[in-house]
Ligand SMILES: Nc1ncnc2c1ncn2[C@@H]1O[C@H](COP(=O)(O)OP(=O)(O)OP(=O)(O)O)[C@@H](O)[C@H]1O
């Protein structure tokens with residue numbers, strides 16, 4: 001079984017095709033990195049997988065199911081890029097920010113219950129960031145904020161993590177630290193990883209497979 005299967009995927013915003021017959025798989029247990037120049041369509045590809053955009057033609061399968069029939073997005077944890085601009089949008093603590101992603105499990109008053117907070121604690125522990133539970137999100141450093149974003153994606157026990165340029169603006173030491181954490185989740189917690197990055201020098205050390213998006217197609221990295 002494949003976690004993600006993309007076949008002959010075609011997409012355009014206007015008349016120019018951004019993705020022109022893109023095909024690749026994410027196998028169970030994979031740690032796949034997609035690289036490509038600015039504007040090559042990497043984020044677009046992620047948005048198609050998240051159903052934020054609708055493909056023009058081709059096929060996307062998630063856990064062997066056509067994307068049109070798939071709706072259990074708790075199985076796919078999405079880690080968007082954090083920057084200072086969107087960080088300010090969250091004047092809440094790490095704990096409160098992460099627990100919000102468990103909204104499907106909230107009680108009848110639409111509030112998180114004890115179990116929800118326990119889950120958040122457990123995830124922060126796995127990620128070794130218990131010290132960030134009560135820190136306001138907008139006071140975190142780039143690397144810390146990125147880890148809390150992972151916690152947010154992890155809280156529903158996803159099978160896949162999708163990450164869009166997670167290490168941009170993070171210093172070298174924190175970058176390696178962050179990638180090590182991803183490799184750990186991949187290895188020990190059996191989470192498949194699809195990551196977009198162009199920082200291949202560090203990434204290669206941790207990811208298992210690399211491909212490149214070029215002129216709307218996938219080529220070997
Ligand atoms: N909402 C939109 N409407 C029209 N064109 C768009 C839209 N979003 C992106 N594009 C265009 O589609 C192309 C691919 O954009 P995308 O964001 O997927 O690239 P990317 O590979 O993620 O780039 P980067 O490395 O800079 O993040 C670009 O030429 C971009 O200008």
Ligand SMILES: [Mg+2]
Nearest residue numbers: 042043044164
């Ligand atoms: Mg992008």
